[in-house]
Amino acid sequence: MHFVDDARFAKRELSSPQRHTALENLVRTYLATLDDLGIETWLMHRALLGWWWGKHVLPSDLDLSVQVSEPAIFFLAAYYNMSTFSSKSADTSHRRRYLLELSPYAKDREHRDWSNAADARWIDTESGLSIDVYAVRYNLTHPGGEGMLSCKDGSEIKDTYLFPLRNTTFEGVPAKIPYRYEELLVIEYGADALKEIGHNDYHFDHDDMRWVLKEKLPANAEGSQKTVNHVGAGEL
Template structure:
């Protein structure tokens, strides 16, 4: 048994140690992340697709696709005028694959450039504004390059977007990411900070096409890239996010409430039948 006098001393020492160490422990637990350059209103998936500085209110479903269409047209036109190589990526590339248009459930757009191009944009076009007119309405777009675009790794993940093309009237944007050969032991493999990887032969030579009615570039092996990112089903499934593919007009259309109800009931019926078969076996 430890004498009571020693017990008191030990308890006092522990209290002193805890009091002395806790500020450091608290500091370690609350270590600050790298300040995020681009910020969004947040609170919902839709609100994560607006730049906080220009956000005035959520754009309705009926209007947002036209806003995105103007965004991509203005971006592709401007960079083409400056001789800058950029290409469609991720969901935007998938939209091109289906019908050369933005998919109606998308709330932002994705494009890529090489690291050398991003460096050039940062040195020559950062914070420049560009005016474009659509249907006799003029809009101003901002090219904003994240100073963290020079970072080789994703770090704490706060700055994986290297630049944005922003509609200054409402805050909707195009995410621009740079790909580069980041791994010394993987020459010829290009990647962005979000760990999407591509072989040189998958990206170049770029294919020239059209997207939303303007000239656009896409990676050479676009189909392999899409299958690798979204799976084989992404190129054949004709229902997604409350929309169905209409073969008559080659467009995604929003399903009605009755259609959605029928799809749910059909899915529930299939599930019941599968359970019954399992029970019989």
Template structure:
């Protein structure tokens, strides 16, 4: 049982899918999806790209992480209070993505799963246990809507602690209502078309203010509609055709409603290769098809039994 509440804003400075993969999908269990169209690509007539007015220094980095190491790069420096241990980080990320998907839906902001988060959905509808951040995409029109109306807003998210989560949280008991707060922060450089020096490829973030962990949000733009119509990309050189993304498909992820690109399989193959859908040991984890879960290799019997 979840709910969200908006606080007052605060200003802030075809590749065909081969038979073996089809069989793998059936055996491993792709999360349920609806083939019903959810929308068409948003119109770009009023695109913010090239808008006159305040223009920040594009090469000056807007988002600053807690550090330069791989581990610290997954935390926003403003809200970092220490690294979240492996045993707790998945619960933090679960509420992070549940709140993001639910709140954006309530605000009318169309968003969909991307990159490693989309791959996690493909395997079992959950976050990969070795991931420490999450990825979502929006259109440039949607991001402009979010920036103009909700940038700098804090959102309260309430959820009921269940018995499984309670096992790793000694401060609360089963049935307790937990309140979390998240910040929607839009990078003012989102209106820039070019990548520049690469300091601002992330267009927005949904940030857990208790830990600094976040959802990376990037906008897709039809950057050259005159010579390359129907080709969309982000600042990090990920390219898609209109028919790759839209119409979006409705599904669920971590127990809440979510959207995914129409050609999700081709997108994942292009980004990660065929092996990402068939390899069953990765990043120190092993896939157990009977329970459709990734389990950390080397866990002791007690920890493994929690999953199995």
């Protein structure tokens, strides 16, 4: 089972726009806080795909995954487990509190908690939404040979695909992404995921660089272009 809303803090059901806004604030505060702590973290999986498409959280996402190094998760476990951080929302003057919670098995290389593989979670204590934080660890016995990294979410990656990390922005704040980000996205989601501008009920708006509901588009906008080249990075 993969938890989306933390039942300890989810006091009411949020509408889709409310969830999306809360998730935007969640990732901004996570990235800014870890930067303040001197911890290197980077976008992966759906967060990285959202970065590709305009450097924003995808509208259909309910949570996000990010990664840190093994030494970083050790440092967070030693000094910041169950720490709370306060931040003012970008859209209002309201301040939200966020909890950094480490798994009891964060320092273990083995996957022991089958209900949730994350090594840590960054939790919005108002909505219960969270970001899953995974440590990548060198796997010295991996059949792929030297330089292979493993993660408790089941992903594996060659260190040359990941490092050196690239500097960029995500949701308006500094962020980092893997060095060979495009190849990783194609491996995980396929080449079409990086080109098709129509997905379910959404269409990519080039002017705003965001996914919008098709019903909100001008009458002839959807058919103007079915695919697009790289729009997410522009300049990193």
